[in-house]
Amino acid sequence: MNAQPWVAFKIVDRAEWEAALPTGLYAGSAVDLADGYIHLSTAEQVVETLRRHYAGRSDLLALTVDLTRLDEPPVWEESRGGALFPHLYAPLPASAVTAAQALSVSADGTPVVEGTAPWA
Template identity: 35%
Template sequence: MILHIIERAAWPAGEVRAPSLDTEGFVHCSDPGTVHLPANRLFRGRTDLLLLEIDPAKVGVPVRWEPGSPPIPDGPWFPHVYGPVPAAAVVAAHDFPPGADGFFTLPSALAQR
């Protein structure tokens, strides 16, 4: 599974079309071990987020593992989805609140797997 951070108000929809699809050509995603990195860099302290759990076999478009955007020297690679993510590929939506310090960690429902 791969993960995508989305505003609660934007879900559910027929598909996930992040602004990066138009500007960079792909939807940014993460895996369970890296999702905290973009969450803390881009969304620190926000309380209106969901974490979508996506089955990459169901997206119907290429999923490529590539350096982050912007790249981090010797940093992790992330799954980039080269097209909209259909709602049928989303297998679960998890509340994604930050901790008391404003930082994000993987929700316990995903960490226990």
């Protein structure tokens, strides 16, 4: 098996992320909380995640997460099509986020990012 990447991405609502910053911990979206873990995507997975789950949304952020900075490493679990996705069973510390880039997703699921997408 290939080594897992050291960077993953979390798509968040800008207001949710900004509300979490004073505490330094992001507990997750409503979906994350319902599932019991924070959903992350690798560079290869994030565009499909945006298409499936965020079509027609704006005022989003793509957080670049340095997985080596996490207090608890992600658990790599099978999901869409049998691919291994990083799942975080703890709050996401803001200190592990190395960048936050604004984006929106068109109605057809195409990400709209100013400049170069962080996963490109």
